[in-house]
Amino acid sequence: MKFRRWIGAGSAVVLGLGLGLQPTAAHAAAGDASLVIGTWVRANDIGCGEPAWRAATRTKNLPADGRTRAVRLNQSGKAAGSTVKAYRSSEGTYNASGWGTRKLKVSLSVRLSATANPSRICWVNSFVGKAEIYTVRMSAPKKSWMVVRSRGAKQGSAEANIGVQGPTTATSAWVAPGKPVTRLVPKGEYTLGSRVKPSMSVPARTTSTRTASASIVGTVALYPIGTLRARSGNGKSFLKPGHRDCSKNRVKVGLTAAARTKARKITFTVDGKKRFTLTGAKLKQTSVFVGRIPKKTAGTIKANIVLKSGAKKTAKSTSWPCA
Structure with a gap:
């Protein structure tokens, strides 16, 4: 019609x-x-x-x-x-x-x-x-x-x-x-x-x-395509994921002041597969790129955050598939 x-x-x-x-x-x-x-x-x-x-x-x-x-x-x-x-x-x-x-x-x-x-x-x-x-x-x-x-x-x-x-x-x-x-x-x-x-x-x-x-x-x-779709987890305040860059299959993730000052270790995974871990001086960066995201998936990025206090938090984000 x-x-x-x-x-x-x-x-x-x-x-x-x-x-x-x-x-x-x-x-x-x-x-x-x-x-x-x-x-x-x-x-x-x-x-x-x-x-x-x-x-x-x-x-x-x-x-x-x-x-x-x-x-x-x-x-x-x-x-x-x-x-x-x-x-x-x-x-x-x-x-x-x-x-x-x-x-x-x-x-x-x-x-x-x-x-x-x-x-x-x-x-x-x-x-x-x-x-x-x-x-x-x-x-x-x-x-x-x-x-x-x-x-x-x-x-x-x-x-x-x-x-x-x-x-x-x-x-x-x-x-x-x-x-x-x-x-x-x-x-x-x-x-x-x-x-x-x-x-x-x-x-x-x-x-x-x-x-x-x-x-x-x-x-x-x-x-x-690539639009940030959803965020969840008790560690959302530590990270600020952006939209997915479908030409490079990656997402730029901002590290907040809380992440740079309170985190001891942050490990990133994509669809359940480990990508990298930030420790020490690498935690002082304002942002990182999480890549090798499959084009046809929701590109679930999960961050397992270990704080200096020993507490553990998680943050998860998804985006609309690129294909």
């Missing part, structure tokens, strides 16, 4: 058309994302007068500053003899680094309900709500890992997806909630985003309330 063709056109009576997904030039230059919510109604109106439903759209800029922003709207009204209600929420957090990492956290929810007037012959063809988040098309500077994780729910007729759009089908992945994706993609132009869109129809003289809803919570990200 093409991200920029998510929003369809209506016919007959159309209220509250959705916003397009083409960012402005200033928006594109900022490298931000957008939050959007909207609702619209298509109704076959036979002798019922002009529908009173006043649908609305809302949009908000989402800068890549790691702060959470939201757009929400509750609304109710009349359309073709039916009482229609909608709750829409689009919430997100966008992070972007100079290294090339892009990560979008999303929380989207739309709930719709409609109750027809049984004595009227009018009906609602289509009552649609949407909530979405999308980034501008951005450049991945090198090969990257596309990672999609989400959970969500749908009730009634509804769409919900999250993913990445790339230059080709092979570099794109739009998936339903709960279907994770981890895929290596080439450098190029990408868009990250997510969308939920429930919809319903309300036949004439329907006696029960119709409902539809969709929600999704998740993350979608691009991590350049």
Whole structure:
């Protein structure tokens, strides 16, 4: 599914058309994302007068500053003899680094309900709500890992997806909630985003309330190869590992002041295999390179630290594979 063709056109009576997904030039230059919510109604109106439903759209800029922003709207009204209600929420957090990492956290929810007037012959063809988040098309500077994780729910007729759009089908992945994706993609132009869109129809003289809803919570990200992934251990304060240099298969690890003054010995291993040990004057260095990291592994670097006091600590780090 093409991200920029998510929003369809209506016919007959159309209220509250959705916003397009083409960012402005200033928006594109900022490298931000957008939050959007909207609702619209298509109704076959036979002798019922002009529908009173006043649908609305809302949009908000989402800068890549790691702060959470939201757009929400509750609304109710009349359309073709039916009482229609909608709750829409689009919430997100966008992070972007100079290294090339892009990560979008999303929380989207739309709930719709409609109750027809049984004595009227009018009906609602289509009552649609949407909530979405999308980034501008951005450049991945090198090969990257596309990672999609989400959970969500749908009730009634509804769409919900999250993913990445790339230059080709092979570099794109739009998936339903709960279907994770981890895929290596080439450098190029990408868009990250997510969308939920429930919809319903309300036949004439329907006696029960119709409902539809969709929600999704998740993350979608691009991590350049070699990106530092995780750190653990009770000795993390002694070392500061950086991103992996995939051209040289090594990681630069900083030695903090605590390591230079309190450690008696530090032994480094990569994927369980010993690389070297620092003692004496070598512990006075501000950094060391840990190399010979296999390209296709997480490159687990473990440091076994023995302090001058005799206490032992460990520090571990991993990075995204280079291939």
